[in-house]
């Protein structure tokens with residue numbers, strides 16, 4: 554059994570497990586399903602552009618409900634004043650304001666946001682300091698190991714974030730240059746654990762109970778953040794949390810249970826976004842849910858172009874769940 558660290562407890566957390574932010578994925582609906590399994594894991598919103606929020610406060614990425622807590626709302630940007638406005642606007646609905654300093658995609662880093670901030674530590678410091686000064690909720694920061702292998706600065710950078718007032722670091726153990734290639738280097742996080750006082754969530758390639766415990770053992774981190782792993786099993790954060798707390802290994806969902814979850818997820822997206830948009834929005838999720846079916850690629854081909862709800866249900870009904 555794994556004991557939650559006093560550092561995490563002090564932040565009000567009851568779990569060492571968090572669900573990592575994923576743009577276009579971790580919307581309110583997906584977070585609600587993760588929450589339906591477990592009330593303790595830390596949820597994280599999709600990335601919210603501070604600049605976009607300045608113009609439009611009605612965007613659905615900021616939607617929430619009463620059961621979301623503990624939840625972090627993640628903001629992106631690089632202007633301390635604009636980031637502060639966004640953080641202040643979101644703080645009432647958040648337990649943490651998370652600052653994105655890890656996103657590797659070109660359109661984000663070209664503007665100086667996301668992992669580009671690891672190349673401008675002084676600016677990153679100012680953002681955290683300014684946001685922290687103006688809100689009453691803890692500020693967390695999500696980083697990578699560095700921009701490139703040769704400029705890996707995650708230790709000094711995290712120390713700087715701590716000095717600026719950050720309460721928690723989530724670290725994806727790859728560099729920006731790696732994007733998602735290679736493997737997450739959890740061992741590097743162990744070096745960070747010796748150098749900072751604030752708690753750390755290790756992130757990257759955690760997709761099972763075994764990989765979660767292996768990551769905790771290697772990294773010595775206070776907790777773990779799960780990104781893509783939730784896509785093939787929305788109960789994974791719960792199963793990992795249960796194992797860490799009790800030593801009990803809940804079984805992986807069967808294919809039939811996955812299809813039931815798929816239907817619930819799809820139906821909830823339709824209720825949330827309307828039928829046309831909901832069906833199209835959901836297309837990205839099919840490959841994960843049906844990956845274990847016998848004819849996954851043919852099924853995927855059918856589902857990702859189907860616009861008719863009844864027909865989608867028929868196709869799902871034909872899946873042999875053995």
Ligand SMILES: Cc1cc2nc3c(=O)[nH]c(=O)nc-3n(C[C@H](O)[C@H](O)[C@H](O)COP(=O)(O)O)c2cc1C
Pocket residue numbers: 573574575576577578599600627653654655656695725756757758759778779780781782
């Ligand atoms: C589709 C997708 C969207 C993502 N969006 C965000 C984001 O909005 N903010 C962020 O900090 N990281 C984002 N990430 C990175 C994840 O939070 C996580 O760091 C990464 O996927 C590695 O963890 P994993 O191996 O558990 O997936 C995204 C990743 C994916 C695959």
